[in-house]
Amino acid sequence: MRAYSKLLDSLMKLGSIKVSDIVRSLNTNAEKNGNGLLYVVYSLNSDISVEAYFTRFYLAVTNGSLRIRGDWRKAEEFSKIMLRDTVIGNGKKLVMLFRDEGEEYVKIPTRPGSSITMNPAVSFITSSILTLIIFLLLTKYGILLTLTVVIAQVLLTNIAYTYVSFLRMIKLRVNGSSIIKVTATLPIDVPEDTLTRLISYASSIRSISKNQLALLISGLRAIGGSRILNISIERVLVPSIKGVNVYLVPSPECNAVSLNLINKVIVVSTKLVACLNEDELKAVIHHELGHIANKDTYKALAASVAYSLTSAVMLLYVIPRAGLTIVTITAYALIALLAVVTSLALSRINETKADLYALSRGYKESLATALVKVTYPSIHSSLVKRIFLSHPTTLSRINAILKMTKRLNER
Structure with a gap:
């Protein structure tokens, strides 16, 4: 089953992955993992198209779709890498979540407290x-x-x-809340002691004023040094839905569930918020709303x-x-x-x-x-x-x- 290549193709047709994303990933990963890249042909006319010739397979991106021929096992390995690179990203991520309380950003606990999977x-x-x-x-x-x-x-x-x-x-009720997500990206091979010190520093913070956000970034960089590849700050607005309460739960599971018995409730894990951007989180919440509506x-x-x-x-x-x-x-x-x-x-x-x-x-x-x-x-x-x-x-x-x-x- 050519699952990864088919999934890449479907995501491109949906517009979730752009051709430019594939080109970037191709340039980054083509010569890695012994794929045996021979040559690449680029066309930059009305539509970007790419043809990549490897020792054992051929990959082409034209008209917003992906085609692969040859050794599909090797092609699948490469497709899996490109899928991770274009959708998930590489490296380890340290994520801190803060709730905007007006005068300050209050840290949202992310230490696993309970499971939200109801068996x-x-x-x-x-x-x-x-x-x-x-x-x-x-x-x-x-x-x-x-x-x-x-x-x-x-x-x-x-x-x-x-x-x-x-x-x-x-749990924490977050209807209409604004959540600040600070993400530090580190390489896969980051030393364990560096990661431990970063986690310890992040765990020690309870709240910060808005003008202290730059100091937080400086603190992370002081510990991680050149090991930190990137630090991003993203504001995630949780939608306010009439008649439905949205709760955030510290949980190691990347999951969300909905309840529709006495009250209408959506429960979202902190790991899910850490993994997704704002549009993706809203998509998941509306998926759970679908369960309630149905x-x-x-x-x-x-x-x-x-x-x-x-x-x-x-x-x-x-x-x-x-x-x-x-x-x-x-x-x-x-x-x-x-x-x-x-x-x-x-x-x-x-x-x-x-x-x-x-x-x-x-x-x-x-x-x-x-x-x-x-x-x-x-x-x-x-x-x-x-x-x-x-x-x-x-x-x-x-x-x-x-x-x-x-x-x-x-x-």
């Missing part, structure tokens, strides 16, 4: 066990009462798990209720009457497998629809690059792995965005 297996297993207990205790009082209590229990278990997980998080939380609840009822009926009615046979055991196993596969398939469909929601709000290029940054280098999986993934692969998501973009342009 649905926890509530799923808990509600399944409680369902069996309810059936054992209440079936003698009538099937209608039993089913009513089971449905109420599944709903309450899922809601309770979601909100207990949310309440445990160390009522995906309620769909997941309905699926959980359906499986709990089906499982309980099989265990307490069908199997006791038909007996524990190969047929009944196989039927129950198939139902469980079907529930898992259906749940994962529903999740993948929901993710694609949320991507398209963000696309419909104008986030095309930024959504594509955000997806790459969050998932690189795991942009593709085998067919077997894809069956059990809760999210579509990055390549399939970006191709879906590309197809929808073409449809919108044809209207």
